[in-house]
């Protein structure tokens with residue numbers, strides 16, 4: 001059967017803490033997989049903020065969200081023709097604010113009324129894996145740690161921060177180490193931290209997370 005992948009485990013830890021109507025953040029929108037997951041998880045009553053420094057990434061994310069919204073509308077239209085409120089009906093997505101900005105600016109760009117109310121912040125570090133993307137545009141330890149400190153301030157008590165790190169990428173090893181040191185140094189009175197890793201694959205991505213006290 002095997003253990004869950006780091007990406008699936010990140011989704012699980014978020015889904016256990018973010019509920020319908022929550023405020024959540026995708027700190028690295030990329031291709032939009034996590035943004036879509038967040039928008040589905042919290043539903044129309046919540047709000048997702050998604051950051052990326054690349055317009056191309058935000059465009060991919062927008063396309064993914066639009067495709068899902070169209071699929072939901074089509075499924076619901078079909079369901080209401082056959083039988084209103086059939087079990088096959090699919091829930092809607094949360095509104096998503098796409099921000100063409102570095103995640104290190106999240107405290108400035110997230111609405112003040114949402115500060116201290118954020119239930120989850122997801123980071124998936126590194127570069128955009130899409131075909132033809134510029135792999136020199138990647139997350140960097142200085143800005144990543146600034147963003148994580150900001151995220152900690154924005155989280156609600158028992159809110160979660162997840163970070164998938166890539167020790168096998170050029171530069172990713174230093175970033176993974178920096179994030180690991182940062183999580184290890186957090187006082188237990190501030191947050192509980194956890195590491196999910198496959199020790200037989202030292203170069204494979206792994207997951208660090210924290211739950212705010």
Ligand SMILES: C[S@@+](CC[C@H](N)C(=O)[O-])C[C@H]1O[C@@H](n2cnc3c(N)ncnc32)[C@H](O)[C@@H]1O
Nearest residue numbers: 028030031032033034052102103124128138139
């Ligand atoms: C591994 S990808 C994210 C994958 C994404 N979570 C998904 O589900 O498809 C990393 C992304 O981080 C973005 N990035 C790099 N530096 C950033 C920064 N300072 N703030 C926000 N995003 C950044 C890159 O442009 C890239 O799209």
